[in-house]
Each structure stands twice: as structure tokens, then as C-alpha cells.
Amino acid sequence: MFEELLMYLSFPFVRYALIVGVLIALCSSLLGVTLVLKRYSYIGDGLSHVAFGALAIATVLNLINKMLVVLPLTVAFAILLLRKGQNAKIKGDAAIAMLSVGALAFGYMIMNLFPSSSNVAGDVCSTLFGSTSILTLTQLDVWISGILSIVVIAIFILFYNRIFAVTFDEDFANAVGTKVNLYNLLIATVIAVIIVLAMNLVGSLLISALVIFPALSAMSILKSFRSVTVFSAISSMVCALAGIIISILAGTPVGSTIVTVDVALFAVCYLIGRVRG
């Protein structure tokens, strides 16, 4: 089995896929805490469905680089949802729910109306649950994902203190002159980018899992923001690496394998947290 793995690793595209997969996992874990605690998890969920609709459009248009459509559309909706959510909280949630199921229905419909390949069911399935193998990503996808991941990580590190301030106590941040709206906008944009990235790895239905599980695992055993952030980043990378390798060797779908590993880790952390009280 080890030899088989080495054999796979001797292909450059496998190595790239592995690196990008791990980078994406790192990114998606970074804003997990913010997403969980700021009620942005709704936005995250809604956006992943919007991204599905956008991807359906890109697929129908037969674009070579689908990200060119998916990314701007998702970012635009992220900003829109944030605006709505700020004005009326309850209505905001309803709007998100409507948007997200609407986008799903719309996406599925146009993929059926304008099939771009003979295997519509397969296409839909892979947009929802991720490519059956991360190895099917094109070279360009790999590059764009890699660069975007690095940008996301850089932004997160640079704005770490502000993200903490705005997530922890928005009123205080506002009162002392931090540009809260600006940083909320930044957070929403970064979330949108992360969702588009993560869609490559695990598909749109499983994105929330990739974003939220590492944060929940860390939060059940650790107590400071920094340690939670570091732990979720590392554990997410390890889970992704393990998941990708298992999926290559066992031939399982990569997205669900990664998420399964994440869930297993969460179960372990939760138990540890419970035992320690």
C-alpha cells in the first residue's frame, strides 16, 4: 500500500493536488470560529448553494475556467446577504433560505435543460459532493486555487487582530472607532472565496462541514482564540491530507472522505472536552 502511495506521489499532478487540497483545507478552517459565532453559518450555507447555481451556469456555458463566473457571483451575493442581514435580522435569514434553495433548484434545472455532457446526473453529483477525485482538477484550477488560498491565508494573518475584535464584540469595536462595516465586508468576501475554493475539494453540499468541523473540534477542547485558530488550521490540514490519501488508495470520493475524517476528529475532541468537564 505504501508503495502504491509512492507510485502515485511520483506524478507531479498528484503532488500538486495534494498541496492544493491541504491549502484549501487550511483556508476553510481559518474563519470557522467567526462563521460559527457570528451567525454567518447561515450565510456560509446559503452561499455554497449560490456557488452551486453559479457553477451550473458556468458548466452550461461550457467555460474553460469556471471560477471566472463562480467567484465574482458568489462574492457579490456574500456582500448582498451581509447588507440584508444587517438591516433586518430575521428577514435576512429568510432571504438566505430562499436564495439558497432557489439557487439549488435553478442550478439543477439549467443543468438539465442545457446538458453540457451526456452524464448530467454525474455532473450534478460532482458539483454537489465534489469531484470523485481531486486528481480531475485541471492544471489551471490547481494554480488558481493555490494562489487564492495563499491570498486568503495572508489576509487572515494580517487582519487577525481586527477579525478577533469584530467577532468578539462588534459594539465595542464600533465604539472605539474600528471600521466594523469594512471588516464585516472583508470577512464576507473572504468567506465567499473560501467557499468557492472548498467547492473544488468537497463539493457545495459538504463545504459547511469543511469550514465548521475543525472550529468545533478546537472549541471543544481549547480556550483561547489563538489556540483554537491554530488547532483548527492544523487539524483541518491533517484531516484533508489523510482524507485525500485514503481516497486515492481506497478509491472513495475525496470530499466525503475528508469530511468523514473531520467528523471522526470532532467526535474525539468532543469526548475529550466532555471527559475533562
Place this chain on the structure above:
Amino acid sequence: MAALQAKNLAVGYDNKPVLKGINFKIDAGDYFCIVGENGSGKTTLMKTILGLKTPISGEIIFDDGLEKNQIGYLPQQSIVQRDFPASVFEIVLSGCQNSLASGFFYKKEHKEMALANLKKMGIAKLKDKCYRELSGGQQQRVLLARALCATKKALLLDEPVAGLDPNVTSEMYDLIKQLNDDGLTVIMISHDIENVKNFATKIFDVNSMEVTELREVKEGR
């Protein structure tokens, strides 16, 4: 010199005023107390002063170059989520966010200031504790230490002694008095009129809308 002035101000929610016809003038170096019963609109007024809410009518004028990043604020109830993982030190340090200016990371001097304020509040040994596992009074002190990190000219406190034991309460009053003597403008909401009378320069009663001047301001910052 006036630091802050309310002119015919009305504050409230959804265009329904809770308080209206508010007029007062706060000078630099004032110890300005806002009193009134529960639900009378004190917190709403303070949030409006802070710019967290827009006035329904009238205006608040900042003179004297009082900038937002020179203000420290202690909320009455922090809407901090219950599950937030944050250590005491991280929270107090976040009080320095307004002195980051265009920088990204806290410097050594910020960390020292956070530590000093932790000591001032007598909670240095809680530094690495998780905020959500503290008692109400301890949490209050953490948030006060954070406010102290943020303040340069003015300190806005919404019931700073609520939930504190008598000893700490009087320490807290001494501390606030000390800060005021050092030239900080203090705007404080309190129910404790008896104690407050000993320190305040002005008391504003939201029921009668009257400002009582008790003593002269010392040199302000």
C-alpha cells in the same frame, strides 16, 4: 472647553423616542454621571453618544478634537456570545485595537499596557483563563481593563459597578476618580447616586432632564 454637547437630542428605537429634549454640555475633564431608573433610556443615550445608534433628532457635537479612537467603552451587557473561545489577555489586548492605526499587529507597548491594566484591575492571575469561565464580577473587570486600554481622552462606562462586591466597588470608584484626576473625561451611567455625588462634577438626571453641577472641573486633557 466643551468636549461634547447634546443639542435638543432625541434618542430611541425605530424612530420612537425613548428620551427627547436632551441638552447638556460636557467639558474636557468632566466626571459626568447619567442617572435614572431602569428602562429610562440611559444606555440608549450612551450608545447614541458613541455613534452606535443614530439620533432620532437633534445632534451631538464633538468639539475639542475628541476622536473615536480616543474613547474607551464599557458596555452594560456585552453581547459577547456565550461560547466564544477567548482568553482574558486576548480580550484586554483587543482594547488596544484603536491604537493599531494602520498597523496590523500589537506591539510590545500594547502588551505591556494590557498587562498593566490587568494588574490595575487586580486580575493579573486570570490572564490565561477563558473568559466564559469567569464569574460575572470577574468578567466586568476584564471588560473594564479592556476599556482602559482603549481610552486616551474619554471613558464611557455603562454601570461599571453592577455586579461587583462592596470592596471592589469602592476600589473601582477610586480608580475611576484617579483616572478622572489624571485628566480623563468620564461619562458614567449609575444607579448609585449616593456614591456618585462624592466624585461627579455633573449629574444628569434623565427624568427631569436637568444637569446638576456639583464642582469645578480640574484641568482636562
